[in-house]
Amino acid sequence: MSKVLLSLALVASLGYCTNSIAQQPAPTLPAYDVVVIKLNNSLSRHMSMDIDEDMLRAENVSLKVLLVNAYGIREGLMFGLPGWANSSRFDVTAKVADTDLKAFRSLSREQRQAMLAALLVDRFHLKMHTEIKTLPVYELVVAKGGPKLTATVVPPPDTKNPDPLGLGNLDVHGTDLTATGVTLSDLAMNLTFPLDRTVINKTGLTGRYDFELRWTADGAAVGATDAPPDLFTAIQEQLGLKLQAAKGPVTTLVVDHVEQPMDN
Numbered sequence: 001m002s003k004v005l006l007s008l009a010l011v012a013s014l015g016y017c018t019n020s021i022a023q024q025p026a027p028t029l030p031a032y033d034v035v036v037i038k039l040n041n042s043l044s045r046h047m048s049m050d051i052d053e054d055m056l057r058a059e060n061v062s063l064k065v066l067l068v069n070a071y072g073i074r075e076g077l078m079f080g081l082p083g084w085a086n087s088s089r090f091d092v093t094a095k096v097a098d099t100d101l102k103a104f105r106s107l108s109r110e111q112r113q114a115m116l117a118a119l120l121v122d123r124f125h126l127k128m129h130t131e132i133k134t135l136p137v138y139e140l141v142v143a144k145g146g147p148k149l150t151a152t153v154v155p156p157p158d159t160k161n162p163d164p165l166g167l168g169n170l171d172v173h174g175t176d177l178t179a180t181g182v183t184l185s186d187l188a189m190n191l192t193f194p195l196d197r198t199v200i201n202k203t204g205l206t207g208r209y210d211f212e213l214r215w216t217a218d219g220a221a222v223g224a225t226d227a228p229p230d231l232f233t234a235i236q237e238q239l240g241l242k243l244q245a246a247k248g249p250v251t252t253l254v255v256d257h258v259e260q261p262m263d264n
Contacts, residue, residue, distance in 0.1 A: 029111055030100035032056065032119055037261045040089040047089075051112060054101055056119075058092040063124065063258065066092070070116040073253050074193055080128075080255040088260065094119055127257040137248040138195060139202040140188045140241055148240035152181045152208040168208060175228070177213040184209070184241075194231060195243075198250045203241060213238055 040060045049058040049069065058066070063085040064075050096104045107115070120126045168181040170190060179187065188201040194217070215234035216227050228234055236242050 029107070029115060029118075030096055030103050032094035032115065033097035033100070035094045035119060035123060036092070037123055038091045038263050040091045042089075053105055054096045056092065056094040056116065058090070060089045060091065062086050062089055063120075066090075066116065066120060067253065070113055070120055071253055072113060072189075073251070074196065076196060077198075077250065077252045078255065079252060082258065084260060085255075085258065090261075092119075123261045125257065125259045126255065128253055128255045131252050131254055132249050133252055134247055135198070135250040137198045137200055137246055137250060138191075138243040139200050139246045139248075140184065140191070140235075141202050141244055142205070143236045143240050143242040146240055147203070147205065148238065149205075149209040149211055152210050154208075175215050175217050175231075179212070180210050181208045182210075183207070191231075191235075191243075198248070199243070200246075200248055211239060 042060065044060055047060045047065065049061055049065070050056075064078065064081065067073070067078060067085075068075060168179070168183065168186060170177065170179045170182050170186060172190065175194075177190075183201075184203050184205050185201040188199040191199040213234055214228040215231040216229065218230065229237065232243055
């Protein structure tokens with residue numbers, strides 16, 4: 001299972017965020033069988049979200065955070081939300097029925113996102129639509145000198161495991177990123193959150209790669225002289241890629257209706 005999404009927005013792991021908003025689940029997908037949602041009035045700053053083999057657990061999260069993970073879209077591209085969507089916090093547990101466990105464990109990242117989207121429709125009475133807007137973006141391109149990437153070693157074919165790479169793995173801890181078997185489109189999607197702008201892969205490279213990326217966040221206190229550079233410089237020096245400003249089509253999410261769920 002790929003990791004990231006909330007590791008960039010918070011501290012959790014649902015899967016890669018995507019530039020295109022996740023679609024509602026097909027009828028064949030399992031649904032969460034038991035869902036409990038409660039208001040969290042603790043005033044704590046700690047937030048967490050995780051999906052294990054049979055359950056989704058979220059603690060002290062806002063509706064905005066749930067939408068980020070359900071639709072793979074950053075908060076700045078959401079419109080029409082009421083004030084409580086950011087100020088109110090919720091604890092959510094959602095368990096899959098035992099009869100659906102096998103199907104749930106084989107779902108893709110996008111399918112699990114779609115299950116969360118269905119939960120929001122059911123419990124928050126969410127109604128939304130998407131709109132394409134031309135907005136500032138960054139294009140990820142190959143820098144002068146060429147890419148500095150290691151191609152992922154693909155294991156020999158195995159009839160029992162036709163996709164040995166799975167979805168790839170991308171772990172982000174603050175400003176440290178480690179990728180194994182990841183496409184550059186995956187990288188571009190995940191750079192959207194720290195950059196607060198949609199990133200589009202324009203490298204033309206279609207393989208899977210292993211790499212590490214270390215950078216210092218903007219506004220971080222000046223530390224040791226060997227501290228990593230800012231993100232733009234790190235991408236060029238460490239990966240042989242470059243971010244260039246442009247304008248392009250960006251999918252936005254417009255909320256037409258939403259309600260606070262009743263405690264249960």
